[in-house]
Amino acid sequence: MGKKEDILLNILHEEQDKKGYISIEALKRISSQYNIPISRLYGVVKFYTMFRTEPQGKYIIELCGSPSCVQNESREIEKFIEKELKIKIGETTKDKVFSVYKTSCIGCCDEPPAMLLDGKPVTKLTISRVKKLLQELRKNKSKTKKPQNKIKKVKKR
Amino acid sequence: MQILRQTNLEALKLAMNIGPEKTLKILEEKSLVGRGGANFPLAKKWKLAMNSKNKSKEIFLICNADEGEPGTFKDKFILKNNPETLIEGILIASYVLKTKRAFIYLRNEYDYLREELEKKIETILKNSGMKNKVSIEIVRGAGAYICGEETAIMQSIMGYRGQAMYKPPYPTDEGLWGKPTVLNNVETLTCVPQALLYDDWNPNMRLFSLSGDIDNPGVYEWELGVKMATILDTIKPRKERKAMSFGCFGGIMPLNKDSTINTETICKEDCQHGAFSIIFIGKERNIVDICLSIAKFYAYESCGKCTPCREGTIRILNLLKKIRDEKANESDLVLLKDMAQHIKETSLCGLGQSSTNHILTALQHFKGDFEKYLIKENRIDSTNNKPQKQVKNEN
Numbered sequence: 292m293g294k295k296e297d298i299l300l301n302i303l304h305e306e307q308d309k310k311g312y313i314s315i316e317a318l319k320r321i322s323s324q325y326n327i328p329i330s331r332l333y334g335v336v337k338f339y340t341m342f343r344t345e346p347q348g349k350y351i352i353e354l355c356g357s358p359s360c361v362q363n364e365s366r367e368i369e370k371f372i373e374k375e376l377k378i379k380i381g382e383t384t385k386d387k388v389f390s391v392y393k394t395s396c397i398g399c400c401d402e403p404p405a406m407l408l409d410g411k412p413v414t415k416l417t418i419s420r421v422k423k424l425l426q427e428l429r430k431n432k433s434k435t436k437k438p439q440n441k442i443k444k445v446k447k448r
Numbered sequence: 449m450q451i452l453r454q455t456n457l458e459a460l461k462l463a464m465n466i467g468p469e470k471t472l473k474i475l476e477e478k479s480l481v482g483r484g485g486a487n488f489p490l491a492k493k494w495k496l497a498m499n500s501k502n503k504s505k506e507i508f509l510i511c512n513a514d515e516g517e518p519g520t521f522k523d524k525f526i527l528k529n530n531p532e533t534l535i536e537g538i539l540i541a542s543y544v545l546k547t548k549r550a551f552i553y554l555r556n557e558y559d560y561l562r563e564e565l566e567k568k569i570e571t572i573l574k575n576s577g578m579k580n581k582v583s584i585e586i587v588r589g590a591g592a593y594i595c596g597e598e599t600a601i602m603q604s605i606m607g608y609r610g611q612a613m614y615k616p617p618y619p620t621d622e623g624l625w626g627k628p629t630v631l632n633n634v635e636t637l638t639c640v641p642q643a644l645l646y647d648d649w650n651p652n653m654r655l656f657s658l659s660g661d662i663d664n665p666g667v668y669e670w671e672l673g674v675k676m677a678t679i680l681d682t683i684k685p686r687k688e689r690k691a692m693s694f695g696c697f698g699g700i701m702p703l704n705k706d707s708t709i710n711t712e713t714i715c716k717e718d719c720q721h722g723a724f725s726i727i728f729i730g731k732e733r734n735i736v737d738i739c740l741s742i743a744k745f746y747a748y749e750s751c752g753k754c755t756p757c758r759e760g761t762i763r764i765l766n767l768l769k770k771i772r773d774e775k776a777n778e779s780d781l782v783l784l785k786d787m788a789q790h791i792k793e794t795s796l797c798g799l800g801q802s803s804t805n806h807i808l809t810a811l812q813h814f815k816g817d818f819e820k821y822l823i824k825e826n827r828i829d830s831t832n833n834k835p836q837k838q839v840k841n842e843n
Contacts, residue, residue: 299607339590357518359659396518400659
């Protein structure tokens with residue numbers, strides 16, 4: 292234990308970066324590769340809200356639910372997104388373009404209301420801005436998604 | 449701003465010239481304390497790890513960049529604007545503690561800062577000549593608030609569910625993989641090179657993350673004891689102000705423009721300042737709504753390890769909903785206070801213990817906001833504990 296390659300969270304993130312979620316097959320593979328019981332692996336994945344075990348939409352929206360955003364009308368944005376995409380928070384659209392979640396504070400309280408779009412902050416949201424953004428993303432859906440950055444290990448030697 | 453002062457590896461050179469003992473002495477004399485909220489003296493923490501009775505002499509270092517407290521964004525500010533000094537702080541700590549492996553636990557909500565940070569680490573390790581001596585690894589968090597707690601963050605790095613552990617043993621004795629471990633906040637480690645290098649470094653400067661019903665939210669730097677009037681002049685409250693909440697955990701207190709902000713004045717109102725994240729609350733808002741959104745946060749973020757927090761946070765939330773739905777009576781308010789007090793006294797970690805501060809302080813300062821929603825006619829019945837009408841459950 293305690294070797295560089297043993298940081299399980301980074302291993303799981305790398306896996307999730309490939310497909311947007313961590314499949315049971317991937318868990319089985321990691322389990323045998325690193326000799327970690329699959330029950331423990333599953334327990335870890337399910338503990339952290341940002342690990343997903345189901346296929347996700349092409350774009351992942353994570354709305355901030357912190358009091359600072361709530362005080363700045365984030366609930367209106369939330370309702371609008373639900374209505375516009377015809378899904379509830381925590382769901383993925385039928386065409387697999389959007390998955391929408393609510394998170395705890397994303398640290399953008401100075402530019403509320405805010406959300407993360409594929410991990411990048413989009414701030415000072417207004418209904419018209421969100422509407423435009425969703426439309427643009429829908430147009431782009433046929434284009435291939437950029438591969439996400441893989442974690443680079445800072446080498447010791 | 450003091451926190452943005454660059455040290456350009458000069459502080460590391462100085463530390464290496466004078467040696468670990470003298471470096472520690474300077475940091476002690478400069479009264480550098482932890483900025484995570486506990487105000488624990490930095491030199492004392494480092495010495496605890498160095499003098500640990502653990503057989504292993506290897507010390508791990510963790511930089512806590514899991515800034516999960518709602519309303520707090522000062523660490524993000526540093527990671528964006530002065531990562532060089534933070535990395536230098538990690539290197540100085542590694543030099544003093546003889547650490548070979550240091551970690552930055554970066555919350556996944558800040559993952560967009562990672563690539564830049566990795567580049568900076570690589571360059572600074574090369575330029576400082578420390579590349580062969582220490583590695584700095586970024587551990588990517590995954591959305592758990594509890595991982596800001598010192599034992600939970602270690603569980604998380606070791607690849608377990610990020611749940612709090614019993615103390616003792618303390619991390620400085622038995623931390624990561626059973627070895628002594630020092631955990632410091634981003635702001636604290638950024639202060640290390642600045643405190644070492646600059647004679648005019650002021651130990652009382654603090655970063656304030658201000659947000660809520662104001663026109664100029666952001667990160668500001670003031671000296672402890674700053675007048676509330678000065679803060680209000682800068683942030684421009686949007687509406688008439690009513691209260692301020694210290695993140696979610698620190699409690700809610702009335703806002704008085706004549707007050708000063710320091711540990712004593714805040715503690716006097718039974719609040720905790722933590723990392724000085726203040727959410728301003730306008731006069732038109734009802735405190736019950738604010739408490740409800742904080743209670744939702746805790747019910748969602750409880751790690752589930754100890755019963756008072758796991759079950760209690762959900763019951764608190766349900767009670768608050770009952771109050772908000774105008775279905776509660778005065779006995780529910782008594783129950784709310786009792787339960788909040790029990791959770792505070794019996795939870796395992798700091799998260800659980802502070803998960804009801806907002807309720808206790810809100811009941812103390814804004815009880816009227818709660819009473820507005822109570823069913824008045826039932827008041828006498830319920831306090832006498834008369835049996836209430838049973839509703840048939842058709843399911």
